[in-house]
Amino acid sequence: MPYTWTDPDTDPGSASAARELHLWPHNSLPRRGLAIFVLTTFTLLMVPLLALLGSVLLWGILPFILMAVGGIWLALSRSYYHRSILEVLTLTEDNAHLIRHNPNGALQDWECNRYWVSPQMHTTGGPVPFYVTLRGGGREVEIGAFLSEDERRALYDELVTALRPRGAEPPR
Structure with missing residues (x-):
């Protein structure tokens, strides 16, 4: 899949522990x-x-x-x-920060308190089927729109799990 999660190198209980998600478009021809x-x-x-x-x-x-x-x-x-796009979602204990590096070098930035972040999946009505967004901080931003449908579904499930508060039970 053209995205990877990086786990924190520090102690998971420390405030500086951050988990990152890196997303990029798939290039079938190197x-x-x-x-x-x-x-x-x-x-x-x-x-x-x-x-x-x-x-x-x-x-x-x-x-x-x-x-x-x-x-x-x-x-x-x-x-x-x-297709030289890179999206980096950084999740700390209290914060969610998304940076999109566009092909022209411009950066798009979104930051929100992690407690208020909720992933949304729009099965229809978006620019692509199974459109995934993050809502919080008074804004809704897209994430991984360049991924395939199956990859967006998997990404949504992983975001729901990653953004779940610690100790909370998974939804049924």
Whole structure:
């Protein structure tokens, strides 16, 4: 799953113990795979041009092949840029703090007393099915909207468990 929980390294009873949730979009093609894909595409597009070596037609077709390969590279690079999002939810004994690092470098920040934070799941009506939000401090903020439906359902269950007050029984 494209999110992980980090447990506190300090004594769990101390006030400085914090648990963090890191969320990021899934990229099915790593950067190295992107380079291999573009190089393979270029190579396969150049094979038919071997018959045109030494003719004027080669120079008429070559710019279009280069534009196609450049377009693929540009589109996939732009996709990587738009998916370079990181959300970090920090839970301390008394506080919940969510920071979203956007692709353009801007930060979005939300903080609330942990007692008042409640996770909400909107099965319909949100921008995506099973839309998960955190409500508290007079605001409602989204979390993990870029995850798949199954991942958002699992995230919601984990948030309910993580935000439950200590010693409280799980809901039935």
